[in-house]
Amino acid sequence: MNVIELTAVSKTHAGSPPVTALHEVTLSVAAGEFAAITGPSGSGKSTLLAIVGTLERPSAGTVRLAGRPTDSLPDRELCAIRAAVIGFVFQQFHLVPWLTAVDNVATALLYRGMPAGRRRRAATDALADVGLAHRIGHRPAELSGGECQRVAIARAMVGEPAALLADEPTGSLDTAAGQGVLAVLAELNSRGTTVIVVTHDPEVAGRAGRVIRLRDGQIVADGSAA
Amino acid sequence: MNAATGSRSTMRPVDALPLAVAGLASRPLRTLLSAVGVAIGIATLVSVLGISSSSRAQLVAQIDALGTNLLTVTPGTSFSGETVTLPATAPGMIDRIGPVISAAAIGDVSASVYRSNDVPAANTEAITVYAADTNLPGAVQAQLADGRFLTNATARYPTVVLGADAATALGIDRADGSVQVWLGNHWFSVVGILRPVALAPELDRTALIGNPIARHLLHATDAPVEIYVRASPASMATVQADLPYAADPAAPQNVSIADPADALIARADATAAFQGLFLALGGIALLIGGIGIANIMVISVLERQSEIGVRRALGARRLHIAVQFVAEAVVLAGLGSAAGAVIGGFATTVYAASRHWAAVVPWPVLLAAMGLGVVIGGLAGLYPALRAARLAPAEALRLR
Numbered sequence: 244m245n246v247i248e249l250t251a252v253s254k255t256h257a258g259s260p261p262v263t264a265l266h267e268v269t270l271s272v273a274a275g276e277f278a279a280i281t282g283p284s285g286s287g288k289s290t291l292l293a294i295v296g297t298l299e300r301p302s303a304g305t306v307r308l309a310g311r312p313t314d315s316l317p318d319r320e321l322c323a324i325r326a327a328v329i330g331f332v333f334q335q336f337h338l339v340p341w342l343t344a345v346d347n348v349a350t351a352l353l354y355r356g357m358p359a360g361r362r363r364r365a366a367t368d369a370l371a372d373v374g375l376a377h378r379i380g381h382r383p384a385e386l387s388g389g390e391c392q393r394v395a396i397a398r399a400m401v402g403e404p405a406a407l408l409a410d411e412p413t414g415s416l417d418t419a420a421g422q423g424v425l426a427v428l429a430e431l432n433s434r435g436t437t438v439i440v441v442t443h444d445p446e447v448a449g450r451a452g453r454v455i456r457l458r459d460g461q462i463v464a465d466g467s468a469a
Numbered sequence: 470m471n472a473a474t475g476s477r478s479t480m481r482p483v484d485a486l487p488l489a490v491a492g493l494a495s496r497p498l499r500t501l502l503s504a505v506g507v508a509i510g511i512a513t514l515v516s517v518l519g520i521s522s523s524s525r526a527q528l529v530a531q532i533d534a535l536g537t538n539l540l541t542v543t544p545g546t547s548f549s550g551e552t553v554t555l556p557a558t559a560p561g562m563i564d565r566i567g568p569v570i571s572a573a574a575i576g577d578v579s580a581s582v583y584r585s586n587d588v589p590a591a592n593t594e595a596i597t598v599y600a601a602d603t604n605l606p607g608a609v610q611a612q613l614a615d616g617r618f619l620t621n622a623t624a625r626y627p628t629v630v631l632g633a634d635a636a637t638a639l640g641i642d643r644a645d646g647s648v649q650v651w652l653g654n655h656w657f658s659v660v661g662i663l664r665p666v667a668l669a670p671e672l673d674r675t676a677l678i679g680n681p682i683a684r685h686l687l688h689a690t691d692a693p694v695e696i697y698v699r700a701s702p703a704s705m706a707t708v709q710a711d712l713p714y715a716a717d718p719a720a721p722q723n724v725s726i727a728d729p730a731d732a733l734i735a736r737a738d739a740t741a742a743f744q745g746l747f748l749a750l751g752g753i754a755l756l757i758g759g760i761g762i763a764n765i766m767v768i769s770v771l772e773r774q775s776e777i778g779v780r781r782a783l784g785a786r787r788l789h790i791a792v793q794f795v796a797e798a799v800v801l802a803g804l805g806s807a808a809g810a811v812i813g814g815f816a817t818t819v820y821a822a823s824r825h826w827a828a829v830v831p832w833p834v835l836l837a838a839m840g841l842g843v844v845i846g847g848l849a850g851l852y853p854a855l856r857a858a859r860l861a862p863a864e865a866l867r868l869r
Contacts, residue, residue, distance in 0.1 A: 256869060264869075293863040298782060319786055322478035326784020333866060337779045341495030354784040356479040359487070398783070410868065 244310065246406050246437045247272040247295055252304030254290050254460075264290040266460040267304065272439060274405065277432040279448040280441045282457035288441040289410055291457065295439065296329050296408045297321040309405060326354050330399030334411035336391045338383040338398075344370060345379040348398045355402065369401035370394065373427050389420025396427055406437040413447055425450055478784045480792070489796035492769075493804075500801060503765040506758025507805030507845060508812065511838045513751030515813025517744050519830040520820050527826040528737050532730045535610045535668050538570075538705060542696040542716050545725035553723040557691030559716040560602065566711050568704035573608035574693035575599040575675075578683050580653030582629070582676040584639050588651070594638040598652060598676045599694070600683035601630075608697040609669040616644025616661035623660055624679020627652075627686065630661035634673040652676060653687045668729050669697065758805060759845040766798050766853035770860075777857050778865030787858035794857045798850025799843055806842020810835050 247270070254265040264287045272278055280288050293299040294306060297313055306313045309328055313321060330351075338347045348366035349359075357365075370379050373393040383391050392412060399407055409428065413421035421444075429450060432438045440447055448454050456464035493500045542563065547553045563572040578600050581593040605611065606618045617623075618630055629652060631641060641648055641659055649656045657678065666672045683689035696716065700708040709728075713721035770777070777790055814830045821828035863869055 289868045290863075293866075293868040296782065298863040298866065298868060299861075319478065322781070322784050322786045325782060326478045331779075331782045331866075333779075335775070335867075337775045337866065339776050339779070341491065346491075350780070351783045353484060353488075354478050354480055354780075354786070354789060356477075356481050358481070359484065 244274050245271045245307075246274045246276075246309060247439075248305075248307040248310075249295070249301075250305045250307075252294060252301045252306060254287075254294060254299065255302045264460055265294070265301070268460070268462055269304075270455065270462065270465075272406075272437060274437055275432070275435055276453055277429070277438045277451045278440070278453040278455060279451035280439065280455045280457060281443055281445075281448050282463075283443070286457040287460040288443075288457055290460075292408050292410050292439070292441050295406075296331060297324055322354070327402065328405050330402065330404040330407045332392070332395050332399050332407065332409035332412050334414040336383070336388075336395045336415070338391055338394060340383050343380050343382055344375060344386065344394045344397075347383070347394055348401050351398045351401045365401050366397070369397040372400070373397045387420065388416045389423050392416060392420070392424045393427060396424070396431075400431060400436070404436070406439065407431060409438065409440045411442055411444075412440060413442070413444055421447075478786050478789075480785070480789045485792055485796045486800070488793050489800045492793070492797050493800060496769075499765060500804070503761050504758075504801055504805035504808065506761045507755060507802050507842055508758070508809040510751050510753075510755030510758050511806040511809025511842055512812035512816065513754055513809075514748060514841075515810050515830065515834060515838050516816040516820070517747040517751065518834045519813060519817030519828070521744050522831050522834075523817060523821040523826050523829040524824075525734070525737055526829045527821075527824075528734060530827070531667055532733060536699070536702070537728075537730045538700050538702040539609065539668055539729055540698045540700065540705070540709060540712065541669075541727045541729055542698060542712055543694065543725045543727070545723050547720070547723050553720070554692040555694075555696070555724065556717055556719075557693070559693055560696055562715040562718070563696060563698055563712060566700075566708055566715055568701035568708050570699040570701060571604050571608045572696055572698045573602040573605040574696045575601045575605065575672075575677070576680065576683070576689060576692060577694050578653070578678065578687050578689045580687050582635075582639070582650050582652040582657075584641075584650060586651040586654075594635070596632075596635045596638060596674055596676055598678065600680045600689050601677040602680065605677070605697065606663075608699045609666055609672065611666045611669070611672065612664045613644075614662045614664045615642070616646075616659070618661050618663075619677065619679045625681045625685075626679075627655050627657040627682055628660045628679065629657040630663060630677045631659060632663050632673040632675045632677070633665045635676055636662045638674070650676070652678070655686055668733070670733075671695075755841065755845060759802070759849040762798050762801055762805075762846060763849040763852060765801075766794060766850055767856065769797075770794065770853050770857040773857075774860060774865040775867075777860050778862045781860075781862035782866065790860075791854040791858040794854035795847060795850040798853070799846040802842045802846025802849065803839070806839050806845075809842070810838050813838070 249270040251267045253267055256262045282288050294301050345366045348369050349362035352362040412424055428438050544553045544555045560572050560574040578598045580598045582596050603619050644659050644662045646658045648659045712726050713724040716724045817830050818828040
């Protein structure tokens with residue numbers, strides 16, 4: 244079964260002149276895949292990730308998540324999908340600086356109407372899963388880059404989404420920390436989570452079972468990593 | 470998978486408050502400074518209203534202590550608009566009404582009083598000379614600062630009792646009979662000086678002489694200009710109804726009855742109208758405080774784009790984002806108004822203590838002030854919250 248199905252998706256950003264970020268992209272990602280999206284800067288990688296994650300609506304084409312078309316859904320429904328089906332990880336972590344690691348992770352459950360106590364317990368467990376059980380009370384400024392990214396992964400995973408979308412997850416990290424983060428992603432994938440990583444790091448792409456190359460908003464190559 | 474179709478994006482209302490508090494607590498100095506404007510406004514409103522309430526409560530307590538069973542009878546105006554006079558028999562008639570405890574009259578004397586016969590006639594110091602009944606102090610609860618009031622004996626002789634302001638104006642502070650004043654071209658000995666009369670402040674600037682000497686020496690008529698009636702508190706309504714007929718049976722419609730306690734409180738309320746100016750100032754401070762909060766919230770939204778984007782990516786709806794920012798503004802203004810209410814209550818207490826009053830800060834004022842603060846916070850937070858809610862998540866997360 245396909246977690247993600249894009250059919251002839253185009254995205255044009257308004258402006259003068261309008262910028263076409265994606266041009267008729269058709270793509271399916273099956274449950275349990277570890278896919279890397281690569282390509283040069285400006286090739287449309289991040290836009291593709293935003294559209295897959297319902298953070299952007301396509302200008303044309305259809306997006307199906309978990310078999311369900313999303314194009315005609317109101318914003319309210321898209322939010323519910325993001326809360327339940329998709330976890331995001333960003334290059335700049337985007338942790339809330341004044342919240343502790345556990346509170347940052349618990350925020351992912353805030354919009355599911357879960358009581359505070361249960362949110363904290365789940366967040367504590369998720370942090371233990373990424374090896375940060377000893378850091379739950381620390382704020383992002385007190386954590387290393389690798390630790391911050393692992394907090395962000397815990398935040399993405401605490402709601403047990405079907406798919407994890409990561410935008411350059413190792414882009415702000417040194418090699419060792421990057422390796423650690425990659426190991427966590429691979430571990431999640433091995434437990435059944437679909438992982439899609441946007442990267443231009445060949446090493447990250449090498450870890451993925453499938454590499455999708457973008458250029459100028461179009462898929463130019465799609466195959467297993469060789 | 471199944472979670473996708475079944476679940477909704479929802480936030481428990483109880484989570485809004487801790488969310489707002491955490492956001493504000495992350496910038497304590499900024500929170501403090503932006504709450505100050507609202508605090509000043511609320512403190513002004515609370516203290517202005519608190520001080521005027523305390524002052525009114527003090528006056529009411531003072532009047533209550535003196536007894537609210539005093540009525541005054543004065544000649545009214547006739548149907549044709551002429552000023553009428555009360556018959557000389559009025560005090561005696563009134564005294565015969567059952568529940569009346571005492572009735573004391575003052576009557577006009579066409580004379581002026583001077584410190585000595587060298588003072589030019591025009592320098593009257595606005596002191597009025599009245600012929601007074603000897604039971605006047607009992608009726609109006611007047612007390613003597615020095616000397617004694619007129620007695621049946623002294624009322625026959627050229628003796629005078631001065632009101633508090635009159636004594637000050639004439640520069641007299643002794644009433645042992647050694648001081649004389651020039652009254653209606655005769656020397657009168659000062660035998661008494663009154664303390665200020667709370668229930669009849671019009672007596673403070675008078676010189677009171679006896680009825681017999683007024684008639685004999687100054688050719689005064691017996692027509693009373695004002696009769697002070699002390700009656701049994703339980704029968705005030707009956708007495709009030711009977712008074713016109715007793716005072717002037719031939720023309721009861723020409724008699725005017727007043728309750729000086731009511732008049733004094735009404736006057737105090739009227740002079741409190743100047744507080745409108747201070748209330749307006751407080752309102753302006755509140756407005757500026759609200760604008761300050763709106764301003765700081767707009768800045769906050771700009772600074773927190775990534776947080777807003779992340780929350781949207783985690784499933785927050787626009788409504789949830791808006792609620793978060795409105796809640797922050799409301800908590801901010803609520804903190805300001807709570808501080809303002811405390812400061813205003815404290816200011817009232819200090820002011821009242823300095824005047825030896827009991828401090829009165831009405832609960833409705835405190836509640837209204839808090840409510841006003843919260844409303845202002847909500848209004849101030851509305852526009853920034855809408856901006857935050859409208860932010861495109863992909864843009865906020867720099868995924869474009």
